[in-house]
Amino acid sequence: MKYHLISQGRLFTGAKEKECIVMIQRISKLSEEKVRETLLNGRPRKLFSSEDKAKVEKFSQAYRKAGLDVRIEKEK
Secondary structure (H helix, E strand, O other): OOEEEEEEEEEOOOOOHHHHHHHHHHHHOOOHHHHHHHHOOOOOEEEEEEOOHHHHHHHHHHHHHOOEEEEEEEOO
């Protein structure tokens, strides 16, 4: 079974945008501009997929800690 990590396209309410973007950049290796264009544009986007549930959960926790609203979906 495959698991997908999906960004909701926004930060958590009350998150400090500048600090969150820096942390997201460390995880994703994207530029600030790309983070804003692709991950904080208000639209859901698949960030990562794997059959290893633990690996997807690890990335999910890292992105959540960075302030990004994400969810995990199971492929049917």
